[in-house]
Amino acid sequence: MLIPRTPRLLAILTGAALFALPARAEGPRFGLQIHANGALDNLKDVTGTTPGAGVGFHLTFDLGGGHVLRPRLDAVFYAEHTFKNVAYKAHDLSLGADYLYFPAHQTTGLYLTAGLRVHRWSLDRTYPAVPPYPGGSDTVTSTDLGYAAGLGFDFNRTVGAELRFVGNLTDHVVSTDGSGGNVLQAGLTFRF
Numbered sequence: 001m002l003i004p005r006t007p008r009l010l011a012i013l014t015g016a017a018l019f020a021l022p023a024r025a026e027g028p029r030f031g032l033q034i035h036a037n038g039a040l041d042n043l044k045d046v047t048g049t050t051p052g053a054g055v056g057f058h059l060t061f062d063l064g065g066g067h068v069l070r071p072r073l074d075a076v077f078y079a080e081h082t083f084k085n086v087a088y089k090a091h092d093l094s095l096g097a098d099y100l101y102f103p104a105h106q107t108t109g110l111y112l113t114a115g116l117r118v119h120r121w122s123l124d125r126t127y128p129a130v131p132p133y134p135g136g137s138d139t140v141t142s143t144d145l146g147y148a149a150g151l152g153f154d155f156n157r158t159v160g161a162e163l164r165f166v167g168n169l170t171d172h173v174v175s176t177d178g179s180g181g182n183v184l185q186a187g188l189t190f191r192f
Contacts (some may be wrong), residue, residue, distance in 0.1 A: 031058045033162070035187025037076050043181050046088035046123060048081035052183070058098075060191060066102035070115075076183075087126040092181075094119045094146065108154045115148045119168060121181060144181065145169040152189070160189040 033056035039047040058072035076092045096117025102109060122141045129135035150164030168181040 028059045028061050029191045031060055031070075031189060031191040032056070033058065033072075033074075033187045033189045035074075035076075035162075035185050037078075037166075037183040037185050039078070040182040040184060043090070043183065045083050046081060046090050047078040048083075050079055050081070052076045052078040052090070052092075054185070054187070056187075060100075060107075062107055066105035066107070066111075068100040068102070068107060068111075070098040070100060070113075072096060072098060072115075072117075074117075085128050089124040090121065092119055092121050096146070096148070098148065100152070108156060111152050111154065113148070113150050113152060113162070113164065117146045117148065117166075119144045119146045119181070146181075148185075150185075154189070158191055160191075162187050162189055 033054075035054040035056065037052040037054050039049075039052070054074060054076040056072050056074035058070050061069040063069060072095075074092075074094045076094075078090045080087050080089045082088070094117045096115050098113050098115030100111045100113045102111045104110070120141065120143050122139060124137065124139050126137040127135050146166060146168045148164045148166045150162060152160055152162035152164075154160035162185075164185045166183045166185050
């Protein structure tokens, strides 16, 4: 069995596998997603109850028979929120891939989705001055493995809606106790 020893070789083999798939009537399509992200668990401590705004970019590869592969890049930004006299501002950048399954075996209508991703969380913290200590600020970051699962509905070949749970597999610094980071994401998708 051939095991790739470098990321470049892995990328070449993955690309070759995608090109070896049977030809479809439609090539890959570029897409855009805008979404609102409601914080769950302890992430609410640093983000409050205001949803974060997000945007995502993706490609869809129709594998036929209702199976679709969707590599994606997402960014999520939360407004500043104060918790226990510390101002927090959280944001997340993630890169991953989703698998979509359309039970009707066509790429419109209801679909189920599941995916894996790598998250890069950043948390800006601003501390107030408390005499005799001066105020200050810092930024902490963490890179975490994550997953997503949900369902969506493509109204036509261009516009759809999606509801997903996005979670983390590892602890990170974005919440006050080092855990959390799970969100409920609702968005609109556009394919071109």
